[in-house]
Structures are given as structure tokens and as C-alpha cells.
Amino acid sequence: MSLTLEERKQVVEKWIEVGKNRLKTIVVHVGALNLPDSLELVHHAVGAGADAIATVPSLFFKPTSIDSLLEYCKTIAAAAPELPFYYYHLPSVTGVELNMEDFMGAAVREIPSLVGIKFSSKDLVDMIGILNIPAPHRADGKLNVMFGCDEQLMAAMTLGADGSVGSTCNFMAAVYLRMFRHINDLNLVEARKEQHKSQKVCRIIYRYGSLWGNNVAALKYLMPMVGPNLGPPRPPMRKATPAEFNQFKSEISDLGFFDWLK
Secondary structure, X not given: OOOOHHHHHXXXXXXXXXXXXXXXXXXXXXXXXXXXXXXXXXXXXXXXXXXXXXXXXXXXXXXOOHHHHHHHHHHHHHOOOOOOXXXXXXXXXXXXXXXXXXXXXXXXXXXXXEEEEEEOOOOHHXXXXXXXXXXXOOOOOEOEEEEOOHHXXXXXXXXXXXXXXXXXXXXXXXXXXXXXXXXXXOOHHHHHHHHHHHHHHHHHHHHHHHHHOOHHHHHHHHHHHOOOOOOOOOOOOOOOOHHHHHHHHHHHHHOOHHHHOO
């Protein structure tokens, strides 16, 4: 949301250019501050060759009922009926706290292209309800539920989530792959060890995110430690001072973080 529409289009085009033959599916997020901008991003995603689209609700004037959110999502999905559609539930940021079991139960009947949800809420009871909603237009008859609260991922996976779309997956893939393997092997003791690593990193990210304006700022400073430099955060987030960054890096290192990635 800190990017202009043109910048977002450039990001989509580059991801599709680089990833089309390497990634199974490229899902383009089209949520914006208003519906016309979202529809413009939908049309661009179609033309760019996206495999699916996803959206958060509008972020200034917010949907206040299941019906209003449903109408909003129906309009976006209908602009690209040939593309699978995901709803992105992120109540801590969007402020839209509607019950997702109720919403998805209605949406699966009203939106033919709906295939799933990115569920970034710690309300696992609500998530369980979504897992029991039949999706007759999908081959397996189930909605695709991707979990987005990394520090709770093990719990979500054992309850039946299909996978993760998480910020820390960008630089901690090895940790989560080990955790998934242990869950599949029913070795919950070892799986918990990997989840605890994730939780320790998330706690530091949240603390410095509060200092710098948002967790995204902390993520942008962590990524260059193991991968590409993504540049500084944009206002109203603020840049870290050299002393703050050094302390942040020291705390991450003291966890044993760099050894976990091997």
C-alpha cells in the first residue's frame, strides 16, 4: 500500500517475467484504497499473465457487514472471472474483524471463482470453521486455506491449514520446511522446536517494528542479512539509526538465526 499503482504494476510484471517458468502459481494482490484502483490492478494482472488474484477489503471506508464485504469482493472477482480468487483476511491491519467462517460460507455460493483465503488472524476457531466449508467448484471440494501468522503456523497446520503465506518465509524457509517435515512425520516435539525459532524471531521483529512504524520496516532490515537489499521503508515508517540497526542485527544473531538457515 506504500507503492503507487504504477509501481505495483511494475512489480507484478517483473515477478511474472522472472517467475513464470520457475513458480507453479503467481497470485497478484489487487487490494487498494478504493474499488476503481483495485479494478485497474485486476485488469493489469490479467494482461500481465497472473495465475490468480487476491484482495484485502477497502482500507479507509471499510466493509462493516458480511453483505458489504461480499459485494465488494464479488465486484473484484467478476472483473477477472477466469482467474481463481482469494480473500486476504488481515484484521490487525485492515480493521475488518468480520467472522470469516460466515463470510466464506456466503462467498463460496456467490463468487464462482473463489478458491481460498489467506488467513492472517490468530483466531484459529474461525479458521477451523472455514476448513469445513464445502467448495463444490474446486476439484478436491475444499477451500485452499493459507495461514499468515508465522508464530502460530504449526498450530494452524496441525488443525488442517494447507500451507503458509508468511513474511518470515522469505528468509526462514529452511526452518519452516523442517517444521512441515516433522509435522508430516508426526514428530511434534521436533516441529515445536522449529516453531519456537520462528516465534523468537517474530518477537524481535514486532518490537523493532513498533519502534520503526511497522513490522515491514524490520523485515526490510532483516532481508539484506540473508538476501537482497530491499531498500529503506517509506514514511510514515522511519529508517533505523545505525545504532538501532546494529542492535537489531545483534539480537537476531544472538538467537542463532544464521545457523538455523543451514
